Amino acid sequence: MRAQRVKAIARKELLQVVRDPRSLMIALLMPLFQMVLLGYGVSLDIKHIPVCTFDREASQHSEALLKRFQASTYFRIVEAAQNYQAVTEALDYGRCKMAIVVPPEFSERLNDSGKSYVQLILDATDDNTANIGLGYAQSVVSGFSNDIAVLYANRQSIVQQNQPVTLQSRVWFNEDLDSRNFIIPGVVAMVLALVGAQLTSLTIAREWERGTMEVLISTPVTALEVMIGKIMPYFMIGLFDAAFCLALAVFWFQVPFRGTLFTLFFTTSLFLVVVLGVGYLISVAVRSQIGASQVALLVTLLPTSLLSGYTFPIDQMPAPVQVITYLVPSRYYVTIVKAIFLKGAGIIELALPITLLSLYALVIGTLAARAFRKRLD
Amino acid sequence: MSEQASPSEPRIIADHLVKRFGAFTAVDQVSFTVGRGEIMGFLGPNGAGKSTLIRMLCGLLRPSGGRALVAGIDVGRDPEHVREHIGYMSQKFSLYNDLSVIENLRFFGGIYRVTGARLAARIAFAIEMAGLTGREDTLVSTLSSGWKQRLALGCAILHQPPVLFLDEPTSGVDPNSRRRFWDLIYALSEEGVTVLVTTHYMDEAEYCNRIALINQGRLVALGSPSELKRRALHGDLLLVDCEDPGALLLALERAPHVRDAAPFGSSLHLLVDHAGDDLPAIEAYLAERHLHWTRIEPIMPSLEDVFVQLVEATVPKGQPP
Numbered sequence: 001m002r003a004q005r006v007k008a009i010a011r012k013e014l015l016q017v018v019r020d021p022r023s024l025m026i027a028l029l030m031p032l033f034q035m036v037l038l039g040y041g042v043s044l045d046i047k048h049i050p051v052c053t054f055d056r057e058a059s060q061h062s063e064a065l066l067k068r069f070q071a072s073t074y075f076r077i078v079e080a081a082q083n084y085q086a087v088t089e090a091l092d093y094g095r096c097k098m099a100i101v102v103p104p105e106f107s108e109r110l111n112d113s114g115k116s117y118v119q120l121i122l123d124a125t126d127d128n129t130a131n132i133g134l135g136y137a138q139s140v141v142s143g144f145s146n147d148i149a150v151l152y153a154n155r156q157s158i159v160q161q162n163q164p165v166t167l168q169s170r171v172w173f174n175e176d177l178d179s180r181n182f183i184i185p186g187v188v189a190m191v192l193a194l195v196g197a198q199l200t201s202l203t204i205a206r207e208w209e210r211g212t213m214e215v216l217i218s219t220p221v222t223a224l225e226v227m228i229g230k231i232m233p234y235f236m237i238g239l240f241d242a243a244f245c246l247a248l249a250v251f252w253f254q255v256p257f258r259g260t261l262f263t264l265f266f267t268t269s270l271f272l273v274v275v276l277g278v279g280y281l282i283s284v285a286v287r288s289q290i291g292a293s294q295v296a297l298l299v300t301l302l303p304t305s306l307l308s309g310y311t312f313p314i315d316q317m318p319a320p321v322q323v324i325t326y327l328v329p330s331r332y333y334v335t336i337v338k339a340i341f342l343k344g345a346g347i348i349e350l351a352l353p354i355t356l357l358s359l360y361a362l363v364i365g366t367l368a369a370r371a372f373r374k375r376l377d
Numbered sequence: 378m379s380e381q382a383s384p385s386e387p388r389i390i391a392d393h394l395v396k397r398f399g400a401f402t403a404v405d406q407v408s409f410t411v412g413r414g415e416i417m418g419f420l421g422p423n424g425a426g427k428s429t430l431i432r433m434l435c436g437l438l439r440p441s442g443g444r445a446l447v448a449g450i451d452v453g454r455d456p457e458h459v460r461e462h463i464g465y466m467s468q469k470f471s472l473y474n475d476l477s478v479i480e481n482l483r484f485f486g487g488i489y490r491v492t493g494a495r496l497a498a499r500i501a502f503a504i505e506m507a508g509l510t511g512r513e514d515t516l517v518s519t520l521s522s523g524w525k526q527r528l529a530l531g532c533a534i535l536h537q538p539p540v541l542f543l544d545e546p547t548s549g550v551d552p553n554s555r556r557r558f559w560d561l562i563y564a565l566s567e568e569g570v571t572v573l574v575t576t577h578y579m580d581e582a583e584y585c586n587r588i589a590l591i592n593q594g595r596l597v598a599l600g601s602p603s604e605l606k607r608r609a610l611h612g613d614l615l616l617v618d619c620e621d622p623g624a625l626l627l628a629l630e631r632a633p634h635v636r637d638a639a640p641f642g643s644s645l646h647l648l649v650d651h652a653g654d655d656l657p658a659i660e661a662y663l664a665e666r667h668l669h670w671t672r673i674e675p676i677m678p679s680l681e682d683v684f685v686q687l688v689e690a691t692v693p694k695g696q697p698p
Contacts (some may be wrong), residue, residue: 004490005490009488011484012480015475015480016475175482210473212473374457376438
């Protein structure tokens, strides 16, 4: 391998990217759009569920209960209905996902027998939101009844009884239980996989389409020199994109960063080599820019969004699907980058995914170097 | 310039080269040699196998049979080594359109590992040769085709290869630029560069030292332009200018020395065995019959006539061309 030839190719490639609006857009604008879209768009937290109330009693108790719903960040009271028809309508038109109906004899029953009820109506078309809403509503109501029980007990001078068992929980790594902290590092992986493979998927195909390949392969340049020379400028662009996305994650989305920059740089470089290699391999195989770009999108977008563990935890997947995830390079990087961000993991803790990712880089590199033939037949 | 072969030794040897694509034979048992400083032209219709032949010699296509030596190196066995000793201009456009003149030259300089003072000198030479002085930073996409062609040649010879392959280098280039391009090729040949060029311009073929006529993958004929003309016609061509071509044609068709007579514009073309002996005899024959002419003289046939004649001779009648 001759450094001079690698340099000549890398230089040429960089000039071409800088002068190609399409490549430039993929390199610089795509990461920004994706970070913003995915960063804001994807959230697994359910907050501010729109609620419709129907208070048939309008007593001190019923208002106290509804105020608790209003005070909770999980609910947002959007409508106060005056009859059942209005409740049904609000649910039908999707103005609310939940309705709370306080019966007219609410306080009366509470005073008479110390037992009462409220009705909760749920729109369960989105079963996940309904389930979570139900849970939150139960905890609001049980908090309310606890307080009332304490109040009555005090009134009747009964010594307050503690609950026999209480759970003392401590949340580690993502103390705020904010799903954004879990998702954003994964978004970075997603963006790098998409952009990286897109960029290199065009390089070889472009030369075939423009007819410059025939002359290039008539020169003494070797397949390895072409590969390294062509990947190098995109590696630099990829590192720039990575720094940009990671900075957005830390400074804009406020994801806690607990690892070291070195670990992040090392693993990100490794991941970039893999995705750029995948794109290059596709470019060598497909030979048309449109085709290569489509294949690159297909190979990176679906597996990374579904099988990398970036939103859907891998250990919750069926066993055969879990096996398939080992073929998705983003899986390793998602694991690594989440561990670096939230747990402050170092190279040693990440030895296994790093080794597997290196192995992946080696296999892709070898395949790509071999796939490039300096022949027309 | 690296010398792989001594001046007496041929720089290109094709020995029964065959290229098949499936059932189709694109190149069929072609053999020839090209010497140092020689300009060899491949002439033939589109699809005759000229480009396939050149691509085999460059190591871009693997021969299905036969052997090729370029600069003394076996192309089939060591194509990478051959590539250091050749320059190649493909039929397709071979420069980077989105790079400037100087960036293209620097790129090929890097690929061929030409460095330092030599690189500077070669780039200066190429720019001067292409007539692009002052336009070094112009994007290639904005250049006219004649300039592009000369720049592509400059890139192909940046490393001063002893052998140069040009696949239809002047297609789509205006006549003036074509003429200028051929001047450059002559200059290279004088320096000892072996040039193999394909073309379908008959007039361009006349500039070559030797021509290989190729049709349907076969080498139909090989020789200098004048040799080919003589061989194809088996005789000489005479031009007759006269007042009444119709009457003369009628008479000359039956003349004993005339093998063939045909109208050619307002004059006649006669095919005879030997112009020196037959011309006076024909003049005497016409004088006897009181027929008048203004001029009778030997002329050179065009390569187009030769090509048609030779192809007709090799393709059996009834077979599609």
